[in-house]
Amino acid sequence: MARIKPQALLLQSKKKKAPSGVSVPTIIVYFLIVAVMVFSLFSTYKYWARRSIVQTQDGISNRKFIERKKSDTPNYALISTSKGQITVELYKDGSPDIVNEFIDFSQKGHFKGMQFTRVIKNFVIQGSKIESPEATEDWTSRGKHYSQLDTSLKHEAFMLGTSKATHEGGGFDLFITTAPIPDLNDKINVFGRVIKGEDVVQEIEEVDTDDHYRPKTPVQINEVTLKHKT
Secondary structure: OOOOOHHHHHHHHHHHHOOOOOOHHHHHHHHHHHHHHHHHHHHHHHHHHHHHHHHHHHHHHHHHHHHHHHHHOOOEEEEEEOOEEEEEEEOOOOOHHHHHHHHHHHHOOOOOOEEEEEEEOOOEEEEEOOOOHHHHHHHHHHHHHHOOOOOOOOOOOOEEEEEOOOOOOOOOOEEEEOOOOOOHHHHEEEEEEEEEOHHHHHHHHOOOEOOOOOEOOOOEEEEEEEEOOO
16 A cells, blocks of 8 residues: 655645535525614614604694793783773783683673672682682681771782682682781782782772671672783
8 A cells, every 4th residue: 555645644634624615505695684783773773863853843843832822821811890990911821710610600701790799898809600608707807907997917919819619500609808917828820910900909998897897889890801911
């Protein structure tokens, strides 16, 4: 048997250790996998980018809607009474819920024909569509108490508010203070102030009343008109 030379053995050993070549189908599979991954990443990026734009646009639209709705809210109410007209500035920023409720009742004509059922000098005048006999004693004691108060205390006069107490079927009542009231916020939700017609408020305050602070001669609200400008 012929003897194999050392160089030939070395060449045979190198041929055995060399890696086998990568087949074409394997390359194609790798390429497809990479392509799918790249496409998936691109689609995900495109989706989130589009969603971010939509959310931004929605946020801008919602802010514009809120600002527009807020700007549509009337700033003033003209309260026409049998004694004259009272102009009130509405606190739509400080008391938006109460103002919206007041506007809703005004637009429904709730205040037309409403009587001033309580008139307490140096305290408040109240317009209401409900008579509460059980509250007469409370009104009497309050009237006596507030007539002795130092009028420099606490809350301003000529503030517009509504009672915090709820009355079944009574709807929305109105209070206009005629003197500073120390604990006004404990009893009344303030949502505006008189800017014109203080003399009308004072004229209503001066009407003759009975022992329960009810005007002897009816004084009423004829109509409430809402305005953006005075």
